[in-house]
Each structure stands twice: as structure tokens, then as C-alpha cells.
Amino acid sequence: MSRILLLVELKGGNDGLNTVIPYADPLYRELRPEIGIARERVLQIDEHVGLHARLEPLMEAWKTGDLAIVQGVGYPDPNRSHFRSIEIWDTASSSSQILSKGWVARAFEHAALPTGDGVDTIVIDSNALPLMGPELRTVVMQDARTFLQQAPLPRDDLVEDGGNPALHHLLAVRRGLNAAADGLRNRLRAASSPAHDYADSPFGQQLDVATRLITGGASVVAVKIALAGFDTHANQPPTHEMLLAALAWGLATFRYNMIAAGRWEDVLVLTYSEFGRRARQNASLGTDHGSAAPHFVMGGRVRGGLHGGHPSLADLRDGDLRHTVDFRDVYSAIARSCWDRSVGFGQRAVQKLNLVAL
Numbered sequence: 001m002s003r004i005l006l007l008v009e010l011k012g013g014n015d016g017l018n019t020v021i022p023y024a025d026p027l028y029r030e031l032r033p034e035i036g037i038a039r040e041r042v043l044q045i046d047e048h049v050g051l052h053a054r055l056e057p058l059m060e061a062w063k064t065g066d067l068a069i070v071q072g073v074g075y076p077d078p079n080r081s082h083f084r085s086i087e088i089w090d091t092a093s094s095s096s097q098i099l100s101k102g103w104v105a106r107a108f109e110h111a112a113l114p115t116g117d118g119v120d121t122i123v124i125d126s127n128a129l130p131l132m133g134p135e136l137r138t139v140v141m142q143d144a145r146t147f148l149q150q151a152p153l154p155r156d157d158l159v160e161d162g163g164n165p166a167l168h169h170l171l172a173v174r175r176g177l178n179a180a181a182d183g184l185r186n187r188l189r190a191a192s193s194p195a196h197d198y199a200d201s202p203f204g205q206q207l208d209v210a211t212r213l214i215t216g217g218a219s220v221v222a223v224k225i226a227l228a229g230f231d232t233h234a235n236q237p238p239t240h241e242m243l244l245a246a247l248a249w250g251l252a253t254f255r256y257n258m259i260a261a262g263r264w265e266d267v268l269v270l271t272y273s274e275f276g277r278r279a280r281q282n283a284s285l286g287t288d289h290g291s292a293a294p295h296f297v298m299g300g301r302v303r304g305g306l307h308g309g310h311p312s313l314a315d316l317r318d319g320d321l322r323h324t325v326d327f328r329d330v331y332s333a334i335a336r337s338c339w340d341r342s343v344g345f346g347q348r349a350v351q352k353l354n355l356v357a358l
Contacts, residue, residue: 071311291323292322334355
């Protein structure tokens with residue numbers, strides 16, 4: 001069993017309460033009298049919660065059981081700093097730990113990785129931390145178009161290591177990654193176009209490259225992309241609507257393309273963000289940094305539906321939602337179902353989430 005993880009970072013802290021909306025709870029309207037989503041604009045998925053109307057392109061995946069929504073994902077003692085909280089998510093640390101190794105790399109500690117293109121993970125974004133560590137060979141392309149236009153890097157096989165073992169190893173790793181990057185460029189240039197076109201946007205371009213890599217047979221364990229702009233402190237509704245529409249259309253198109261290529265059961269999509277937003281709207285018709293939020297898992301073998309409990313609006317912690325699912329339990333479920341790796345990420349007790357049919 002081996003699946004490719006498509007890791008989708010929602011940069012800035014996505015507002016979970018206006019993504020998966022507790023439309024039946026009167027406290028929702030009290031907390032958000034101006035920016036709350038009207039009941040008639042909610043895509044109801046059960047008698048308590050529903051999706052923002054701009055997520056309608058994902059409803060086909062929901063109805064066919066390809067979409068799981070994990071509610072209330074967070075961690076104890078949450079941090080509201082963008083920089084620190086995303087570091088916690090990226091490394092699967094506790095709020096009091098400082099780790100330098102990404103959670104995907106941690107999942108492969110003491111594991112034998114498959115051989116192939118000379119690369120294990122690909123980042124089509126500027127934040128590579130989740131995949132960084134000595135266990136993985138990672139190629140970073142901050143901009144897909146620029147990456148494709150780059151010429152092969154100058155050869156450095158004639159550089160002398162001076163008998164220094166550490167420098168010898170470093171040069172060998174660099175040569176391998178340079179060769180892998182060149183191989184990826186060739187693979188992407190030769191890849192067939194996806195069956196369905198993506199939006200002409202940075203997010204669409206990232207998805208296009210991810211699709212070409214996967215359908216072209218790249219032997220990687222994970223690909224990371226990102227959608228930015230979720231730090232909605234002021235005038236949130238129009239910005240959030242636009243971002244959710246971009247996310248939904250992008251992921252729906254990715255699903256169509258994977259199905260068309262016969263690869264939908266071979267991939268798993270996971271969204272994540274540094275935090276959710278506060279339960280109460282602010283004076284600028286936006287929301288400030290919060291804690292727990294829902295996240296999406298998609299794939300051909302996903303156990304669709306709602307997982308975890310929706311945080312109670314009547315039991316806030318300093319104005320924040322209390323998490324009901326530890327994000328490290330989500331990562332443990334992903335590691336198990338994608339790569340058959342049993343990893344607890346330092347937790348004493350792991351809550352088993354049945355997100356994927358093995």
C-alpha cells in the first residue's frame with residue numbers, strides 16, 4: 001500500500017466557522033450578526049452543520065463519499081502567532097516543543113523509501129517545512145512556471161571535497177537533487193495535459209503541476225501546494241468567499257483529473273492551516289486569530305462524512321473554539337493510510353481516526 005499525499009496549506013488561518021457552518025445553533029448568529037452565513041445560503045450536510053455555498057463544487061465528492069470533514073482540529077494550549085503555530089502544525093510538535101524536522105519526514109524515520117526519480121517529496125510553494133528532514137529528498141519549486149523555464153544547473157561533479165567526509169556527502173546529495181530536479185522538468189514537459197483545465201491562477205498552476213507529476217508516474221510520497229490569503233481580519237466575507245471558491249473548484253477539478261487518469265484511489269488530499277479564527281466577529285467585519293477549525297480529507301478510498309465533534313459555541317476558551325480532534329491524530333491516520341507507517345508524533349495516546357479504507 002502506498003498513496004501520494006497532496007498536502008494543501010491554507011495560509012493565514014482559515015475561518016472554520018464560515019467554512020463548516022453550525023447553521024442550526026442560535027449562538028452562531030449571536031456571535032456573527034453581520035458576517036455569519038444566512039441559513040438559506042448554507043449547503044446543509046446534516047441537521048446541524050453545512051458548507052459555505054462557495055464550496056458547492058465539492059458536493060459531488062461529498063455525495064459519493066470521497067470527502068471527509070474532520071471537525072474541530074487543533075491542539076492543546078494553542079498559539080495564535082502565525083509563525084509559531086504553522087511551525088507546530090508543520091513539525092507535529094506540541095505547543096511547548098521546538099522541532100526542526102517536518103512531520104512527513106518524521107513519519108519516515110527508519111524507513112526504506114522506494115527508489116525512482118531520486119526525489120521523495122515535491123514542494124510547489126515557498127513553505128517546505130512539513131517535508132524537510134534527512135529522511136526525504138525534497139525538491140522545492142516556489143514557482144512552477146519558473147521551475148520549468150530553468151536550464152539545468154551547472155555541473156559540480158568536478159568540485160573537490162578535499163577529503164572531507166561531510167562535504168563529500170553534501171556534494172553527493174546536491175548532485176542527486178540537481179539531477180532529480182532536471183528529471184522532473186523533463187517529466188513535466190513531456191506530461192500530457194490534464195483532462196480538465198485548472199484556473200489560470202497560482203493555485204491552479206500548482207494543481208496543474210501536481211496533476212502532471214502524479215499522472216506522469218512520479219514516484220513520490222507527497223506533494224505540497226498552498227492557497228494564500230486567509231488572514232481575514234477586516235471585511236472578511238468577499239475575500240473568504242473568493243478563497244473558498246478557488247479551493248473548491250481547484251480540488252474538484254483535481255478529483256476529476258485523478259478519476260480520468262485512473263489514479264483517484266492512489267492519492268489522498270489533506271488541507272491544513274495554522275489555526276482557525278475566533279468565534280466572535282470583530283469590529284472590522286472580520287475575524288481574529290483563533291484555534292480549532294475543520295479540515296478536509298479527499299480521495300478514492302476515503303471514508304466520507306463528518307469525523308470528530310463540532311466544537312461547542314457555548315463552551316469557548318477565552319473566545320476560542322475548543323478542539324475536539326488533535327491534529328497529530330489526523331497526521332497519524334494519514335501516515336497509516338498513505339504509507340503504512342505507524343507514528344504517534346510524541347503523543348501518549350493516539351485517537352484512531354478511520355478516515356481511509358485501507
